[in-house]
Amino acid sequence: MAIDYLPLLILVVVSCVFAVIAIGMPALLGPSRKNKQKLEPYESGIIPYADARRRFPIKYYLVAMLFILFDIEVIFLYPWAVVLRDLRVLALIPISFFFLLLIAGLVYEWKKGALDWD
Template sequence: MNLEDYLPVLLFIMVGIGVGVAPQVLGRLIAPHKPDAAKLSPYECGFEAFEDARMKFDVRYYLVAILFILFDLETAFFFPWAVASRELGWQGFVAMMIFIVEFVIGFWYIWKKGALDWE
């Protein structure tokens, strides 16, 4: 076992840790910490952050978030398919067309159900 063989892997891990930790440390050291009413108010989720865990809340926020993640992940499949479309041939093309049809049917279904309507 030669340590020089693992040097690129160790370097990659150290750079990854540095990229993840350095901005957090710099943000904590440099950024001003002045909480006020606007910063501590509820945002995006629609309810206070520190209240009773058994309170009623609107699930529309979570529904939209889940739908966004679902369709965002599905669209991520288009990029590798576009890059490798020539190597996949007709079989890959037909498989992707089936995927696109299922994608459009799912989008049409949630649109007709009103899951994307915001009141």
């Protein structure tokens, strides 16, 4: 039974070795000459007027995390919507709990001020 997984193991090992070689060879063999032009960000041929290495406000990260959270919510809702006619009332109970949990999380984020842009 374990012999059946041998091709998969070989594939994973060869892939990992190839990835390490592909990432490591340029770092070992290639020259590393840094100058002012290479360290500047490329702006479609336009000379940058400010430093591109600055911190983003935390509000952008909060919005991104909330987007991912509700995107995952939609992923969980698709299978439920597909089988809704077959399950009838039986499917309504768990999805109601799921919705209540999501609404509680949204209200919590709202109360904490994560949705305020100021």
